[in-house]
Amino acid sequence: MANVSLHQLLGSTTVTRAISRTKTPMSRFQTFLGHQPGGTNNSDQGGKVFGYDVFNRSRTIATGRPSGTGPATRAPNVLGHVTVAAYRAHEKITLLEDRIFRTRPVGGNWGDVDRRGQQYVTKQEDYLAQLFRNNREFMSSRMLRGSFQVLISGDNWIPVDSGGTFTVDFKIPAANKTQGDMLGAGDIINVSWATVGTADVVQDCLQINAAYEQLHGRPLRHA
Secondary structure, eight states: OOOOOHHHHHOOOOOOOOOOSSOOOOOHHHHHHTOSTTOTTOOOOOSSEEEEEEOOOOOSOOOOOOTTOOOOOOOOOOOEEEEEEOOOOOOOOOOOHHHHTTBOOTTOOTTOOBTTOHHHHHHHHHHHHHHHHHHHHHHHHHHTTTEEEEEEETTEEEEESSSOSEEEEOOOOGGGSTTOOTTSSOOSOOSOTTSTTTOOHHHHHHHHHHHHHHHTSOOOOOO
16 A cells, blocks of 8 residues: 555645647648638548649730631640649547546646536647648648658658658749749849848849749739
8 A cells, every 4th residue: 555645645736727838830821821721722622532624824916817818727725634632631539438527627626527528528629630730731831842741651641841751742843942043044032031231132022023924924922
C-alpha cells in the first residue's frame, strides 16, 4: 500500500482554467487564397480522381482578306485537360466512455461534474479539426513556393518539405520564380528585396506587371 499525506488524500485543488503551451498556427494563407471550407476557391468534388479542361481565349486578331477571296484557314484552338488525384486526409481519435464518464470539465474545479464528458470530447474535436486546418495551411503556403513533397510511410501519406516519396508540383514556370526572367530578356529583380535602401521594389513590381501583360494579360495583384 502506498503511503500518502493527509493533505494529498483530502486536499482540494483549485483549477483556474485550461491553457495551451503551444501557439495555434494561423490560417492566413488558406484564408487569403480561399482554400478554407466554404472559401472562394473551394469546391466539392466526388471521387478520388477528377480534372478540368483548358480552352484558352485568344489574344491574336483575325486575318484580313481582299474582296472576292475566301476565308483564311486557321487551326482549331488547342484543347487541354488536367487530371487531378485528390489528397485524402483521414484521421480519428478513439475515446472510451468509461474513461470520461462523470469527470470534471476541462479547466473546471474538482467537484464539478461533466457527466458525459462533453467538454473533453469537444476539446478533442477542436484538436482534430486543427490538424486538418494545419494540413491545408501547409499546402497553401507551399503553393507560393512552387511545390511540396509527400512521404509515404506504410498507409500514411505525410506532407513534408523534403525527403518525400513523390513531389506535388504546382507547375509554376521556372522563369516566374527567383529573380523573374519571365520574358527571357534578363532578370527583373536584380537586387534582393531584403536589401534595405538599395532594392527598388516599386520599379521591380512595375516591370513584373508589364511582363504579366505580355504573358497573359492579367495584372500583378499581390507581392
